[in-house]
Amino acid sequence: MSCPRRAVSALVVLRLFAISFAQQEIPRAHVVNLEDRPERREAFIRRVQDVVPSDVEFDYSFLRASNASDAQEAIDSGTVRVDPTWRSGSRWGMTLGEVGCFLSHHRLWRKIAAELDARPDKYAIVLEDDAVLSDDFAERIVDVVSSSTRHGAEFVYLAYRFSGALENDRVVVDNQLQSCVFNWWLLAYMISGSAAATLASYSEEYLHSLTPADELLPDFLGTSNRSQEKYFNSVNCFAVRGEHLATPLKGPGSSSSTETGALATNSELEKLDGDADLIVLTAATDPEHFGYQSLKRSATYFGHSLLNVLRGKKWEGYNTKLIWTRKVLESVDSNQLILFVDGYDTMLQSGPDDILRSYNEMVEKFRSKWNCEDCVEPVFFGAEHLCWPSKTVCEQYVNGTSEYSADNPYLNSGTYIGRAGSIRAILEDVDPEKPDDDDQLYYSLKLVAFVEKGTGVPIVLDSDQRLFYALLGRSSDWTISEKSLDYWLYHSNNKDTPTLPAVLHGQGPAKHTLIGITNYLPGAYSDFYGTKQHIHKVVDADSFHPLVVGLFYTELTSDKHERDFISGIKALD
Structure with a gap:
């Protein structure tokens, strides 16, 4: 099970020590793997043996990572609450697998920070169990480590998925590294002890407003247009140049339920909170x-x-x-x-x-x-x-x-x-x-x-x-207006100053009106996602099936609105 270019898995700890390549040590690698997917763990080990020279010593240990059950337990206990406004494409809401992915990487960041004493010049590698290492991985990673140390890198994407338009913003650093822009994926990255401590601290702040780890990470690295100012330049981030050091597994064994599994739902109160006003x-x-x-x-x-x-x-x-x-x-x-x-x-x-x-x-x-x-x-x-x-x-x-x-x-x-x-x-x-x-x-x-x-x-x-x-019967008495970079519904009710009601009720046929309104009220709209409930897709007009519209009327009246409506229908292509 892989993180969506996300999810989780039990953690296989893989110790890679380089005997060759100028005696440069390859950082310890942590492989993210679900405990109930041993076949993926074994396949990963075989792939590593195929690309790492035989004179390199391996030391494996396996750690259990968060799965869907762990994610549900964290939600039920109140440790975690998912952001109810998050969506991905046509799916609204996080899956339990995505919650598990976050918990695993969060736990891993804390572990790495402790093992490396939060030092900026010591690194660890994080790989997911569907990562296919490049043939020259063992040799190139040594050069990447050397370059990272020289430039003070704290986080390096070893593989990434990106928006093509952003590639023009990258700055070449040297033969191994380039600047970091907004990237997806947690497939493969290298992280310093200091960055691990920083990310672990930042992620604590989001446990009650959780979004997928591979989307929060760019926020923390200061490469997202949603990043808070405090995140800018807090972690020195880079990405490898040229061919990636890992690519995702394809074909047999590559399936994952991370993005298609059960949706995560925040725990509801089982009893009334007597301390609430x-x-x-x-x-x-x-x-x-x-x-x-x-x-x-x-x-x-x-x-x-x-x-x-x-x-x-x-x-x-x-x-x-x-x-x-x-x-x-x-x-x-x-x-x-x-x-x-x-x-x-x-x-x-x-x-x-x-x-x-x-x-x-x-x-x-x-x-x-x-x-x-x-x-x-x-x-x-x-x-x-x-x-x-x-x-x-x-x-x-x-x-x-x-x-x-x-x-x-x-x-x-x-x-x-x-x-x-x-x-x-x-x-x-x-x-x-x-x-x-x-x-x-x-x-x-x-x-x-x-x-x-x-x-x-x-x-x-x-x-x-x-x-x-x-709302029923009051269609002309309300308006949606911006307030503090958000949107709110005000009602006039024949008053000079519109007022802000606390509860909106779309009773009866007005339910349809409320559905439209809910796309814009607080927490439902953002400049990054647009409206978060209805999905915007660009559809090729040629893919539409012909639609026949039947309109029956006895005669055109003198009412301007009726005549405009009829004319509009006739003008449709």
Whole structure:
């Protein structure tokens, strides 16, 4: 199993001492190899024997490296969290093999740093088990070491894959070395003790925002356009000139599941974190759903504690959300603040501190309106423009109070915030034998009881959409704008100053609108990758199949938009 031009493997330690070649010692080599791939280890040994002269002594030792199980254990324990925004081509998210690759190289850097006392003039070689050494490897590596020592090299790519456009940026150093530009691959490289210590230290910073090792490495070496300023010139990096000293194995035995294996998913909370000021609950039975992955990414980006109450559960109807939410809250402190958002059509765009601030201000406004400093904090529900599921019920609570905005007078059950004890009280009448009941109707009837009789927990609608913004029916009231080199959705709601809602809800048909928006909100867009969820491919027009479009209309109207639409269809090639 090789690293994608990545992954991992158990570590075979290969000691190469040169007896010839001017008695120059070849640095010790560490070969990355999975323990369950002994055939690749044996094939590598045979290849080395074919190209290294017989008068060179070999000393082998085998170390176990991180595999997919180790990667999963690191994730489950919280030691590692993958970057939820990373993607590669048409695949979104890292595989467990790629996580294992990072862990192995990270561990290897620490090992080399310790063995070489972090010295800049002592080197080790790192090879993956599918590396095919060049015929003149033993001779050339001696020259590379000599040249590296002379120029103070700390990291040297012995093989690499690169962007052709960057080759013009390389500077020739001597017969053996050239300058280092952005390269992929961890197939073969030489590293000093000082560089190993530096890379081990840098990689510690990324254990909770992990991307594949061969993409992080250029960041650390200062050769990526994403590199932080502190990485520039921190490691003196070079690449070999001419033919590479290793090439990847092809044909039989070369297959690897590193990039095609199971995707790595960050560990979810198995229980509520009682130390968190705000806990976000959601309900999703399909953890691979696009909408749920988008929600998780936004929660991670803004530092929220997220618990999926339907993890591993069966969906039996909308009331399933209420049944399991009540069960989860049974063991939660009554004063714990809970934010609930639907699982497949919501996105967060504020952190806990901002949400807490807005919540407290809304509570103060409620208490001031009702002139009761000590009254129970209400549960605030999202508000929307359209009534569902019963017009009769909607009219009961809308007509019973002037509390709600004319623009957004109706309860939305997909987003709400309140104390755990209050939410439990609202859910006390949920019938676990009727999972297919309508959740929005249940909450609406609780609102009617509060409005008409003053009974039960106070329920207030966030009609100003300060916290919750429902997209359905509001297509002209929002805009996406840049803020601090990122993008955010603001809503006008007939106000002079647009406001920033904390939660977006693309309920019903508005799910499609939310999908488009999620490409640009915080954590979803970068200048390097573009939008990270939808893949951009250049496709040859000749590869498309003919498409027939049928458009039926009785006559052209005087409406300009309709006429422009018809004209546009006719103009299609």
